[in-house]
Amino acid sequence: MAAKRNTRLEALLAEFGYTHEQLAETVNRTAEDRFGNPANCTDRHVRRWIAGEVQWPWPRYLLPLQHIFGRSPQDMGFVPRKSSRVPPPADRSTGVSDQHAIPRREFIAVGLLATLSLELIPSAGRLGTSDVERIRAIVPTLYKYDHALGGGALHDAASQALRRVQYAVNHCTYGDRVERLLYSAMGDLAASAGWFAYDAGRQADATNLYNEALQAGMLSGDGMLQARVWSNLAMQARLLDRDREALRIGRAAVETRQAKSDAWLMALFHCRQAVGHARTGDRTRAQRSLARAETAYERTQGQPAAWLSFLTPAELTGLAGAAHQALGQYRRAEQLTASALQMLEPRFERNRVYYTAQYAQALLDDGDIEHAAAQACGAVALAGRVQSERVRGKLGDLRLHFQRHAQVPAAAHFLEQTRQTGA
Template structure:
């Protein structure tokens, strides 16, 4: 029988948030519960199951997989031989507590919900300033995780927190001053949840959350929140291929009074506008926006808002690289992106992966295929630690472009094969 890729198992990994190594580790843990001793499953075993090289795993692996996913071998995409049979589970060893694995994203969400103290948000009674501060503290804590984990791990817990804030708004009592502060806090949380959904690839959910944040910003009289949401909507429009719409939205954000009085926000807005102008071929406007961004950043003092904590010199340099890449200046883009990576703080792991992909793209577009493959390999190895559909989409696009070199550059062919599991 010809080898056939196990798309069912591949889909299960994606649904449950497992990387190859994470599933192998879970197989070993589950087998220890089942057999009383660990197996030696590795990521190589998982890759061979998915590629179809192994169509019916050994019994000890098969039983562990059935326990993990709660499905029959055939439902997991395995193909039995004539002599194959589903093995009977062994007697459970005594004094070992049976564990049922939890999906990775759900595990993160549960852990974060507890760490953030969401249960402390009142559901009845009168709300005061301390309650507002408790709600406001959620967003900075979430962004600390976002920088490393990515939005795929956070949008659900942010939505859960937002739901509890909605309940408090509708079932508690409060005065006028607290009411405005509550709307500002809930808008901040909605905008953050929208960003996480955007990063996770859930664009419809992101749009709804952004609209909610805009409404809350108007009710609170919070112009900065509204400018922030306009900026994120512009990014989303650009992601969806609506470049002119993105520029118009971004221009509206730049022209707000709040942006003009907040150099942190203005620097980011001009950087994003620079990328937008570059994407439609407006070189002079793109370069002008980059100059405006540098000028605004030079006026920034103190600490930015939590959602702007990623805006460092490394980020500005990386966005400048993105603008030059869009203008077709691949060598300059590669230099700027490399400089950004050299400056980037270790806590910004998701952004590091993003900019490593940007550098790989610049190298590829500049004709340095082998070095682009090396950079992409390093990126793929790091990507398993973050959950960002936006970043994974970029890797998928890079893989597609590398196919044209697969016949002439062995490294490109190897990269495509080794990252097949990332195909969308």
């Protein structure tokens, strides 16, 4: 009898974004980290499981698989023999402070909502400042994973957390001071959920969430929140090719009292305005905004808010590269983007993909097709590790530009590689 393909396991790989090689590596890491025994799993094992050639793997594989996917062996499509012993559910008690790195897909699957401790947010009774602090803690927790996982991994969890908070705000009682704090915390969460939706390519959801955040900012009198939302709306307008609108919204963000009094905000807003001016061909204003961003960043002190944790010298340099790219100054864009990649910390995986693609584009525009193709292949290899439609869109645009050079072997290789993988 021909082997029956394990479509359940195959679907799980697609859902969690694993290749055969990546799943084998995660099985080995999980077996070593969680159970103290090596599994020696390879991509060949994974292919045989999916093909149905092995209907019931050895326990050294099943235990890590249960831990990774949060499913029983049967729910993963495996069929026990009469003599098979079903392994017990894997111990999934992994907290944020675990000494081992948490596997990204495992965390997305089962760990994130538990880590947010939404069940501790009351649904009835009176709310106090301790409840507000508990709600405030949700956003920093989410942003610990945003830079590595991408918005596609976090949008649903953030939206579910927001619904829980909205229910509490509408069904509990509280005093005037707590009310203002609640709306500020709820707006912070709505703005974060909007960012995740934006990064995930869900622009209608992002717009609705930004509007909720803006309303909450007005009700709470939180000017910092309002400035943040204006800036994010400007980014969204730019993504949708509404550059003039983006500049007008960005100017409103720069002119807020909070931006003028917060060097972190001012540095970010001026950098984003520089890119906007560059996209409309205004070189003088773009260069002026870059200079102002640098000056503001030199005045920053302490630690930024959680949502601003990406704002590092690498980010500022990368945005400067984007501005020079838009102005057609490709050699300078190459230099700046290469510097940004060198400075970028390992935790910023999504930005590494993004700026690698930007670097490839600058090289391509400058005529260095072979080097550009090598960088583009590197960006695609990294892209499978994050869930960001924004990044996928940038890679798609890059692929379109390479099609103009399809007669060059390096470009043809990149196009064929991405055609086969669907990247």
